[in-house]
Amino acid sequence: MKHLFSTLIFLLTFSLAKSQDCDIEYTYPNAMGWTVIDTDNGNPSATTRISLGNGIVNFNRAPDGPSDVRALRHLGTTLCNSWIAEVDFSSTLAAEGSPVGDNRTVAHFPMIFTAGAAEASGFRDAQNNFMITNQDAIGVMYSDGGATNDFVFRVYMKDGNTVVDDNGQPFCSIPVTGFSGDYHIILERIDAVRGRLTVEDIGNGTTQECCFTIPETITGLTHIQHSNNQGGGWIRILDGDVSNTCIRNCEKIDACCFNKDIEGPTQICLDGGLMAAPSYTIQSDPAASYTWSISPSATFNGQGTNSISVSSWSGSGTYTVQLIVECNCFTDTIQKVVEVQDISGIDGNFSQIWGDNGSNYTSISVTALQNGPGMTHEWNIYEGTVCDGNHGIANPTPLLSGTGASESWNNSGGFSNLPISGCYVIEHIITFTDSPCDPVVYYRQKASTESEGRVARSGSNSRLEGLSIYPNPAEDEITITVGGNKEVKAYQVYNSAGKVVNGGDENPGRTFELKINGLSPGIYTLEVIYKDDSKENGRFTKK
DSSP states (O other): OEEEEOHHHHHHHHHHHHTSOOSEEEOOSSSTTOEEEEEETTEEOSSOOEEEETTEEEEEEEEOTTEEEEEEEEOSSOOOSSEEEEEEEEEEOSSSSOTTSOOOOOEEEEEEEESSSSOSSEEEOTTOOEEEOSSOEEEEEEEEOSSSSOEEEEEEEEETTEEEOBTTBOSSEEEOSSSEEEEEEEEEEOSSSEEEEEEEETTTTEEEEEEEEOOTTOOOOOEEEEEOOTTSOTTOEEEEEEEEEEEEETOOOOOOOOOOOOBSOSEEEETSSSOSSOEEEOOOOTTEEEEEEEESOEEEEOTTSSEEEEEEEOSSEEEEEEEEEEETTEEEEEEEEEEEEEOTTOOOOEEEEEEESSSBEEEEEEEESOOOTTEEEEEEEEEBSOSSSSOOBSOSSOSEEEESSEEEEETTTTOOOOBTTSOEEEEEEEEETTOSOOOEEEEEEESSSOOOOEEEETTSOEESSSEEEESSSBSSEEEEEEOTTOOEEEEEEEOTTSOEEEEEOSOOOSEEEEEOTTSOSEEEEEEEEETTSOEEEEEEEEO
16 A cells, blocks of 8 residues: 655654664765666677766666666675665756657666575576576666556565566555655665565655565575676666665664554444444554454444544444554554443333222332343332422432342232322332343333333433433433422432431532532432422432
């Protein structure tokens, strides 16, 4: 994959790299230590087409084809499986094309590393047949296609006498504009099988890179060459200079560092509890590209960035949030497993049977209309405020309590003196075992005229008649909002044992905040007392 980066990012990385000493450095003051070859069909050239001195390797009308035009030397060592080589290259071509009308101009190696001193790519035999040399090689070729304005830098590799390509196409190709210019080239072997080519176009200030795969069997690189390519036609002729070669052996640049953990919740509850539309994020790096996926399917926004926001899940189940990060020629696959539970169809409704003797209730039974694996049930019966269907609770201490999908009480041991003229509120709490979902709480009134029930989901806004508690659950503070036209006179907070643990008798307004950071974790009842002495209750959970 090819990335186009800003000059600033490249220069930062480059400056970090150049701040380290070169293990091998060539400044080309003269040809000492170099072997310079300049022949046509094995015979010395009549003109000088390659020369070293004054800080450069100069190609002067240097052709491909049957000519052998190159400067080479032994590195004094063998390159290991991680190295960085940098070189400056200037193309001084005066035009694209040749006098015979072919637009192909060059196919030369500004820099190539070989496992021997033989020709970089191959040679021409007596019949002008091209013969590939049997030596490993990794290098950079500056070449031109058959169309106009199609110059490229591309990676050239040989595994023995086999030219390595990508399904018939050259590996890792970077296009440049025009036929002349100044370039800084970095060729890296990141590890045994990964490589990267980076080209900075000095003229227009852009930097491009591409990654490539290296056969593990390419080893033993001992020579550096600046060379023509005898596999090219004789009409490919280069004018240009090579300078400032720096090689750092057994080193690599890795400017892409990030915490390889996806941040975001691992448990999601739909319709209550933890957020149903979360974000998943990883530390950003300007050199990286990001590809997200969620399986099974979910809808999300932010593809191509370091953070996504999930807008909808397809239902209950185990999801895998996956991120593929491509950075500095490395590909990392990171995953996060998310459990999603959908309780949108569960409201806590129930059936009830009340038996009486004409004046008092003698038996009560309740049965949940919804039950399933992982669901537990809690029942509380409270004294109601008024029999108006508002499900107000007069006393937060329950008259009766029980558990199970079905529960029953009778006056032989469960209760006594529950007059049928009274008002009662049945609270049904469904808790989900090993689930991200908070309990579903359902209130229903029992009176001479039975009202419809009302559900309050503790995971969002715990809401009774106009009473809202948010957030719920909460850790430090809750916000209470009352509806209708009633004015608040006082409020009290009860723990599960019915003890008052907080309260106030001032007029707090229609919306007020209540600090709960001093409470122990658990479920609490908030009782709001209005100026008309009516009461309303809601539950909240302290985390």
